[in-house]
Amino acid sequence: MRLLVTGGAGFIGSHYVRTVLSGAWGETEPEQVLVLDKLTYAGNRANLDPVAGDPRLEVVEGDIVDRELVDDLVSRVDAVVHFAAETHVDRSIRRAHEFVTTNVVGTQTLLDSARTVGVEKFVHVSTDEVYGSIAVGSWDEEQPLLPNSPYSASKASSDLIARAYHQTYGVPVCVTRCSNNYGPYQFPEKVIPLFVTNLIDGEDVPLYGEGANVRDWLHVDDHCRAVHLVLTGGRDGEIYNIGGGTELTNAELTGLLLEATGTDWDRVVNVADRPGHDLRYSVDISKISSELGYRPQVQFSEGLAATIEWYRENRAWWEPLKESARG
Incomplete structure (x- = not known):
């Protein structure tokens, strides 16, 4: 199979690329992997360094x-795995138009190309945040979409x-x-790498509100193994929730990170809560x-x-990424 992986130099996409090229999940290895990435602040060629020498990777x-570029790339592959997205909620609150352009128009552009070419499979990678917030229980795939942030x-x-x-095409x-x-x-704008790198450097960490969000x-x-299962065996037109099975409040997570880095709660600064901050996510x-x-398969304690x-x-x-973000 020949794959186009959008956002393949980002955090999740690059993990998928590195791992699928190694055949680590026991599936047939792809004949070719094309990565399309805008290489914005969150896309980094260095994320693909471990497989940079693989002749199957471009x-x-x-x-x-960019419809012309997308048409050319989609015409060369059998399937599309679409990770590319603007993802940071705080950024979406400040610059919502960028999220609409990339996440909505970009996805529609890819789908148009896939329709024209006739790909064998298109996996669209999304988020549990589309469901909104749930006080108790877990969402299944039939739940209505009630998003609360521009992202x-x-x-x-x-x-x-x-x-x-x-449905239409x-x-x-x-x-x-x-x-x-x-x-x-x-x-390192997301909570775990932000907190870890700040604590390693002796800096404070910001905790929204009282840290009650779950x-x-x-x-x-x-996640990437599940996406690959969907690529190779998912039913067309279906939605699949992917969860890890470890629910923590942000305060509980902060406590674990403090303990792991040998630091104390005096390094935690409580900050004003994010507008529209969902209290709890949980997927079935x-x-x-x-x-x-x-x-x-990855136990949270071991993975963390x-x-x-x-x-x-x-x-x-x-370190260079944080320096660039600061200045």
Whole structure:
């Protein structure tokens, strides 16, 4: 199979590329992997250094809204795995138009090309945030979409466009909705790498409100393995939730990070809560488990320890990113 991976130089996309080229999930290795990435602040060629010498890999710098470029790349592959997105909620509150352009128009552009060419499969990678907030229980895939931030609204819109392209044009689309990812190579604006790198450097960390917001944590390898299961076996037109099975309040997560880095609560600064901040996310993974055999394999305690150690050992990767963001 020949694959186009959008956003393949970002945190999750690059993990997928590195791992699928190694055949680590036991599936047939792809004949070719084209990566299309705009290489914005969160896209980094260094994320692909471990596989840079693989002759099957080609990295193309470009924008998913560029129809001519997208047409050319999609015409060369059998399937599309679409990770590319603007993802940071705080940024979406400040610059919502960028999220609509990339997440909605970019997805529609890719789907148009996929429809024209006739790809075998299109996997659209989305987020549990499209469901809104849930006080108790877990969402299944039939729940209505009630997004509360410009980011999640743009992703919900792209999910609906993907569904419509299947219903109207027969494009073989699957949509995945994951919970909060963590792992190596995550840009240090997200909570785990931000807190870890700040604490390593003796800096304070910001905790929204009282830290009562609850998130389900999913290791990036479990997420990418699930996406690959959907690519190879998911039913066209279906949605699959992907969760990690570890729910923590932000305060509980902060306590674990403080303990792991040998620091105290006096390094925590409580800041004003984010506008429209969802209290709790939780997804039901019964569907992907029963249909495709997915189960999270990375224990959170082990995954978190390994992630913290990665950031300790790879200062040369994250320090320039933080310096650039500051200035």
